Amino acid sequence: MIILVEDNADQRLALKLALEHARYAVRDAANGREALMLARERPPRVLITDLFMPESDGFETISAFRREYPQTRIIAVSGGGERARYDYLASAKLMGVDATLQKPFDIEKLLKTIESLA
Amino acid sequence: MRAVNDYSGREREAVPVRLRSHLVLLVLAAMLPLLVFAVVIVRQDLAERSDIMARGMRDTARALSLAVDGEVKTSLAVLRTLAGSPLIDRGDLRTFHEICARAMEDRPGAYVVLFDRAGKALLNSSRPYGAILPNPIKGTKPPGADERYPEVPLGGGDPVKRVLETGEPVISDLFISLVTQAPRIGLDLPVTRAGEVRYVLELSLDAAEFTHLLAAQRPAGDSVLALVDRGGIAIARSRNAQSRVGKRLGPEIARLIANSPSGSGVGHTAEGLPVYQVHERSALTGWTMSLAIARAVALAPLSDALYVLAAGAAMAVLAGLAAALVIGRRLSVPIAQLAASADRLARGEETALDVSAVRELDELHAALARGGIAARKAAETQAANRAKDEFLATLSHELRNPLAALTSAAHVLKVSDPQQAAAIKARGIIERQTRLMARLVEDLLDVSRISVGKMRLERAPLELGALAQRVVDTWRSGGRLAAHRVSCRVASAWVDADRARMEQIVGNLLDNAVKFTPAGKAIALAVRREGRDVLLEVADEGQGMTEELRARVFDLFTQGADSSLHGRTGLGLGLALVRQLAEMHDGSVSAHSEGPGRGSALRLRLPAIEAPSGLSAHAASARVSPRRVLIVEDNDDTRHMLQALLALGGHKVAAARDADSGLAAAAKLHPEVALIDIGLPDVDGYELARRLRRMDGERIGLIAITGYGQPEDQRRARDAGFDAHLVKPVNEERLKEIIATLP
Numbered sequence: 001m002i003i004l005v006e007d008n009a010d011q012r013l014a015l016k017l018a019l020e021h022a023r024y025a026v027r028d029a030a031n032g033r034e035a036l037m038l039a040r041e042r043p044p045r046v047l048i049t050d051l052f053m054p055e056s057d058g059f060e061t062i063s064a065f066r067r068e069y070p071q072t073r074i075i076a077v078s079g080g081g082e083r084a085r086y087d088y089l090a091s092a093k094l095m096g097v098d099a100t101l102q103k104p105f106d107i108e109k110l111l112k113t114i115e116s117l118a
Numbered sequence: 119m120r121a122v123n124d125y126s127g128r129e130r131e132a133v134p135v136r137l138r139s140h141l142v143l144l145v146l147a148a149m150l151p152l153l154v155f156a157v158v159i160v161r162q163d164l165a166e167r168s169d170i171m172a173r174g175m176r177d178t179a180r181a182l183s184l185a186v187d188g189e190v191k192t193s194l195a196v197l198r199t200l201a202g203s204p205l206i207d208r209g210d211l212r213t214f215h216e217i218c219a220r221a222m223e224d225r226p227g228a229y230v231v232l233f234d235r236a237g238k239a240l241l242n243s244s245r246p247y248g249a250i251l252p253n254p255i256k257g258t259k260p261p262g263a264d265e266r267y268p269e270v271p272l273g274g275g276d277p278v279k280r281v282l283e284t285g286e287p288v289i290s291d292l293f294i295s296l297v298t299q300a301p302r303i304g305l306d307l308p309v310t311r312a313g314e315v316r317y318v319l320e321l322s323l324d325a326a327e328f329t330h331l332l333a334a335q336r337p338a339g340d341s342v343l344a345l346v347d348r349g350g351i352a353i354a355r356s357r358n359a360q361s362r363v364g365k366r367l368g369p370e371i372a373r374l375i376a377n378s379p380s381g382s383g384v385g386h387t388a389e390g391l392p393v394y395q396v397h398e399r400s401a402l403t404g405w406t407m408s409l410a411i412a413r414a415v416a417l418a419p420l421s422d423a424l425y426v427l428a429a430g431a432a433m434a435v436l437a438g439l440a441a442a443l444v445i446g447r448r449l450s451v452p453i454a455q456l457a458a459s460a461d462r463l464a465r466g467e468e469t470a471l472d473v474s475a476v477r478e479l480d481e482l483h484a485a486l487a488r489g490g491i492a493a494r495k496a497a498e499t500q501a502a503n504r505a506k507d508e509f510l511a512t513l514s515h516e517l518r519n520p521l522a523a524l525t526s527a528a529h530v531l532k533v534s535d536p537q538q539a540a541a542i543k544a545r546g547i548i549e550r551q552t553r554l555m556a557r558l559v560e561d562l563l564d565v566s567r568i569s570v571g572k573m574r575l576e577r578a579p580l581e582l583g584a585l586a587q588r589v590v591d592t593w594r595s596g597g598r599l600a601a602h603r604v605s606c607r608v609a610s611a612w613v614d615a616d617r618a619r620m621e622q623i624v625g626n627l628l629d630n631a632v633k634f635t636p637a638g639k640a641i642a643l644a645v646r647r648e649g650r651d652v653l654l655e656v657a658d659e660g661q662g663m664t665e666e667l668r669a670r671v672f673d674l675f676t677q678g679a680d681s682s683l684h685g686r687t688g689l690g691l692g693l694a695l696v697r698q699l700a701e702m703h704d705g706s707v708s709a710h711s712e713g714p715g716r717g718s719a720l721r722l723r724l725p726a727i728e729a730p731s732g733l734s735a736h737a738a739s740a741r742v743s744p745r746r747v748l749i750v751e752d753n754d755d756t757r758h759m760l761q762a763l764l765a766l767g768g769h770k771v772a773a774a775r776d777a778d779s780g781l782a783a784a785a786k787l788h789p790e791v792a793l794i795d796i797g798l799p800d801v802d803g804y805e806l807a808r809r810l811r812r813m814d815g816e817r818i819g820l821i822a823i824t825g826y827g828q829p830e831d832q833r834r835a836r837d838a839g840f841d842a843h844l845v846k847p848v849n850e851e852r853l854k855e856i857i858a859t860l861p
Contacts, residue, residue, distance in 0.1 A: 008519055010547045014526030017540045021533055079518035104521035107529035 001042060002114070004028040005035045005049040005061060006077075015048070018107045024114070032061030036068075043069045046114055051078040051088050062095050073117040075110075079103040137453070138446035145438035153431050160423050172382050172396060175409050179398040182335060183407040186328065186345060187400050190289065190305065193228070196221060197307045197321045200230060206309060206317065211241055218243035227324030232309075232317055233278055240317070242297065252296040254278055264294045267301065267364035269351055274304045274322070281306045281318045289403050291347035292325060292364060301325040301364050303353060325363055328354030340412035342387055346375060346397075348404040362388055367408065371395050375406050384413065452479040456486060463490030466497070512690075516558060520551040527551070556847045561691040564622075565674065568698045574832075575616040575702060579730045582620065582652055583608030583645040589624040590643060592851050599628075601637040608645040611652040613724045618852075619699050626692040627656040627720055634718075635660035652726045657719035663711040668718075671709045672697040696722065745857060748789035749773040750780035750806060751823065752799050756846065760793060763850055769857070775799075777806040784810060791819040791857055793844075796835070804838035811839050819860035823848060 002024050006012040012028050019026045027044070029035035035047065047065050051058035058076060065072050076092040077100070089100040099113045200221065205214040211232070218230040222243050229244035237255025241247060258275030262268050270292055277290035290304040302322050309317035332343040332354050343356035350372050355362045366372055370385030371393075379399035387393050393410035400407070452474030459469040469487050474480055530544040567573040590606045593599050613620075624643075631641045639659035646653055663671060674694040697707045705724035711717065747769045751757040757773050764771045772787045774780035777800045784792070792810055796803035807820050822835040822843045835843045842856045 008523065010551055011519065011523040011526065013543060014523045014530065014547045017530045017543055018526050018533075021530060021540060077522075079515040079522065103518040104525040107526055 001025045001027065001044045002046045002048060003035050003038055003044040005030075005032060005047065005058070007031060007050060007052075011050075015110075018110075022111050032057065032064065035061055036064055039065070039069055039072070044072055046073045046075065046117060048075045048077065048110075051076055051092060059092070059095065062092060062097055066096055073098045075099045075101060075113060075117070077101045077103055077105065136446075137450045138443060141442035141446045142439060145435070145442045149431070149435055149438060152434075156427055156431070160427050164423060172394075175394075175396040175411065176380070176382065176398065178335075179396050179407045179409040182332070182343065182409070183398045183400045183405075185331065186405065186407065187402045189328075189331065190403055193225075193305050193321050193323065194287065194307070197230070197305055197319055201307050201309045201319045206232075207311065212247050215241040215243060215247040227327050229322050231320045231322060233320065234317055235282060235315070237275065237278055237282075244297070254296060257296050258293075264299075267294055269349075269366065270294055270301065270364045272296065274302065274320070277304050277306045278318050278320065281308050282315060285310065285315050291349050292351050292353050294364075295322065297322075298324075301353075303328075325353050326359070329356070329359040329363065332356040337409075338411070338415070340415040342391075342393065342408075342410045344408040344410070346406045346408060350376065353405065358389065371397075371408065371410065375399075375408060379406075385410075448475045449479070452476060452483065456483055459483060459486055459490070463487070463493065466494055513562075517555070520555045520558075523547055523551045552847060556849070558691075560845070561695055564695055565691055565698075568695075568702070573702065575619060577614050577616050577703075579612055579727060580615055580617055580620065581729075582611050582613050582615070582654060582724070584610075585617065585620050586624050586643060586645050586654060589621055589628065593625075593628060598632065599641070602632065602635055603638070603640040605640065605642045606644075607642070609647060610729070611645055611647050612727050612729045613652050613703070614727050615703050615724065619703070623696050623699055623722060624654070624656075626696050627654075627722070629692055630720065631656050631658040631660065634658065647726055648723075650726055651723045654722040654724075655719055657717065659717045662714045662716045662718050663709065664714055668709050668711050671720075672707055693720070696720075700724070743858075744768045744770065745790045746770045746787050747772075747857065748780065748784050748787055748792040750775075750777065750792065750798065750803075751795040752776060752797070753795070756795075756823075756848070760848065760853075763853070764857075767854060767857075777801045777809075780806060781809060781813070784813060789818060791821065791860055793821045793823055793853075794840075796822055796824045796831075804834065807838045807840055819857075821853075821856060821860075 002019060004012060004015055004019070004026055006015065006028070007030050009030070012030070016026050016028050027038050029038055032049070035049070038044075039047075047061075047069075049058045049061050058078070062074055062076065065074060074097040076089060076097045078089055078092075079102075089102065092100055098117050101110060101113065200214075200218060203214055203217065205211070205217065214232070218232075218241070222228050222230060229242055231242045231251075232240045233254070234240055237253045239251035239253065242249070242251050245251065252273070254273045254275035255278060256275070258271060258273030261271050263272035264270065272294045273296045274290055274293040276293075277288040280286075280288045285308050287308065288304075288306045290306065292301050292303060294300065295302040302324055305321040305323070307319045307321075308315040309319050328345050332345065333356055335343060335356070337343050337356050341356075343354075344352050344362075344367060345354040346367060347353050350366050352363050352365055352367060365388065367375070368386045368388050368390075370383070371387070374381060374383045374385065374395065375397050380397065382394070382396040384392070384394050387410055391410075392413040394413050395408060395410040397406050397408040399405070452472070455472055455474070456479065462469045463486065469490060472483075474483075524547075527544040527547040530540050531548075534540045534544075564573065587606055587608050590599070590604065594604070628641075628643070635641055635658040641656065641658045644653075644655045644657075672693050674690065693707075700707045700722055703724055705722060707723070708721045710719045710721070747764050749757055749760050749764070749771065751760065751773070752775050754775070757775065761771050761773045770787070772783040772789065774783045777798050780792075780794075780798075792807075794803045794806055794810075798806065803822060803824075807822070810818055810820065820840045820842075822831075822838075822840040823846060824831050824835075824843070825846050832843045841860060844853060844856070
């Protein structure tokens with residue numbers, strides 16, 4: 001089971017459709033708080049999270065999942081963000097995420113990444 | 119107090135002192151040695167002068183003393199002559215009395231007395247012969263007997279007695295005469311016969327005669343001459359003789375006189391006048407001549423010199439201090455201005471160059487200003503670079519987000535059946551995200567056009583209320599307002615404006631409200647007249663604004679505060695465009711919010727105009743009627759999309775991929791409207807437009823489609839006979855509207 005955290009509704013929907021087509025069970029959340037509520041019902045195998053979101057942002061979500069669900073594999077995605085001269089995906093890597101992807105990314109690449117983690 | 123390093127590197131305590139104080143110190147330091155030397159020189163000069171004065175005074179005293187001695191000697195000589203008279207031997211005292219009286223005629227106040235060995239006065243030249251006379255030896259009383267002169271003996275018996283005892287002449291001290299009851303002096307001579315003292319002959323002198331002698335010297339007004347006897351009693355005095363003769367001198371002066379026969383010193387007269395005094399004692403009489411000059415007069419040269427010196431020094435110091443203050447001001451005022459300039463430069467403000475009296479300071483000021491300008495330019499460049507960097511980073515993020523959605527949706531379309539629900543959803547995603555990107559690019563171009571002054575407005579009277587209502591309706595039918603409770607209250611209000619730009623303004627305001635208002639909350643749009651203005655307001659129950667955000671919400675690249683990290687809100691272009699467009703229309707914008715979480719209201723204010731007569735009805739009755747439309751576009755995707763779009767709108771459509779087939783299709787269809795891509799493979803769109811015009815006369819409506827929205831492109835399109843100009847990707851609403859409004 002995959003939990004997908006993304007605040008942009010269209011991006012969330014598009015990714016969800018693509019993953020479902022690849023026959024993954026996907027639950028989606030608009031922010032980290034919702035994602036944690038979903039994980040409480042059933043901890044996911046994989047968490048795909050954007051880094052910049054309202055409510056609790058990607059970094060908080062990542063650290064919460066690392067603490068509460070150490071078994072969950074985490075993939076962080078980001079469009080770079082406004083703080084251009086700083087590589088946030090590298091920071092996410094330091095926080096112990098399993099993979100990072102820079103937006104826009106090829107869906108095939110995402111699927112391969114998920115397979116390699118599973 | 120603060121610690122500073124001096125040149126040796128050691129720490130020391132230093133109190134910063136004003137420039138003026140330093141200059142004052144400089145003046146004082148320069149004046150001090152000068153003053154010291156002046157005082158030394160004046161003192162030397164004064165010592166010399168007072169020495170000269172003292173010598174002069176002593177000479178005077180000695181001369182006076184000699185004059186008194188001369189008087190005494192003369193009297194003694196007279197006395198000696200009388201003492202040798204044979205009349206005494208013969209006992210003819212009556213004749214002797216006569217001779218004595220004659221001898222004293224020209225000596226006022228003086229008389230001669232002859233005593234026998236018992237002290238009995240045998241005759242007195244001032245009394246008739248035979249008159250009864252007192253016996254001084256028996257009648258003399260010690261000092262105090264005469265209450266007028268408590269220190270002077272009454273009666274001159276003692277010198278007579280001494281002459282009898284010693285056989286030597288005696289010059290007496292002052293005594294009070296038993297005969298005249300006045301202070302007198304006696305010169306007593308023994309009358310010796312055959313080695314034996316037979317009589318004592320006395321010449322008695324009135325003390326007042328000596329006072330006359332002193333007065334004859336005409337002493338200066340502030341000097342006092344006094345003749346003092348061996349007992350320290352004043353025989354004569356040039357001043358206040360009446361009260362001071364017979365009394366002692368002032369104690370200090372008396373001591374000086376007692377201590378040495380000749381000398382000088384300072385003290386006070388009996389009257390208490392401070393004086394400088396010299397004295398000279400006579401060896402003949404034992405009397406002392408004292409000359410005293412008031413210290414004020416004696417030392418006058420000293421005081422005068424000191425006054426001149428002090429006045430000069432004071433003037434020099436004052437002049438120096440005045441110069442120090444003036445120069446200090448000349449320096450400190452421009453320095454203060456320099457400091458103020460530096461502060462202004464630090465705040466990034468302009469600085470004015472005042473001309474001071476000090477060239478170096480002016481040069482420093484100019485250099486500072488140059489440095490400030492350079493620093494400001496550098497800072498501006500840096501700020502511009504930073505803004506550019508941040509803008510590019512934001513831009514790339516804003517482009518990546520829709521691209522991410524598009525990539526995913528394209529993947530879904532690729533792998534799924536087009537009729538599946540997933541594919542339909544994916545198409546929806548692509549449509550929305552494409553529109554989002556198109557708007558982003560449009561906004562960017564608009565900002566760019568406005569910033570370089572290339573935006574042209576096509577202003578015409580329009581009814582803002584109806585326009586706003588139409589935008590809201592379009593949004594509503596597009597489902598973009600579905601999440602919110604949106605109300606629209608518009609009154610009829612005419613403005614002179616560019617229709618497309620007004621739609622853009624209303625759209626951007628709505629977009630802003632939708633972004634920052636949670637689902638289910640209300641958004642209210644209103645248009646109304648307010649005085650001479652037309653007011654358009656979009657109020658929401660959204661997240662509101664801090665005062666800081668409210669102040670710059672219409673600035674370029676400003677975005678909602680707590681959304682700055684997630685990139686949902688875009689580039690911060692929308693409201694900046696609203697303001698720029700409003701200002702181009704001679705209008706203004708304002709933002710209002712009660713604070714975060716309490717909603718906000720954005721207002722557009724434009725000058726109202728009168729409703730043009732007979733125009734409003736026409737626009738309202740315009741209706742979409744089916745038309746014959748020709749599309750000439752070489753890009754297959756665009757052509758298909760436009761074809762499908764217009765066919766769905768009920769129009770009769772023909773499509774061609776180049777100019778030749780386009781002309782062929784036109785010959786069959788006789789289109790009322792032609793959409794022409796400018797960049798066609800065979801001839802360009804402008805040429806095709808001209809050919810279509812020739813073919814179909816003036817009636818055909820021509821719409822240009824280009825990838826560029828530059829004013830130059832628009833102008834060329836108009837020149838070629840196009841009625842309207844659309845930029846790819848084509849906005850459906852706008853296309854529909856243009857087709858509907860073309861004649």
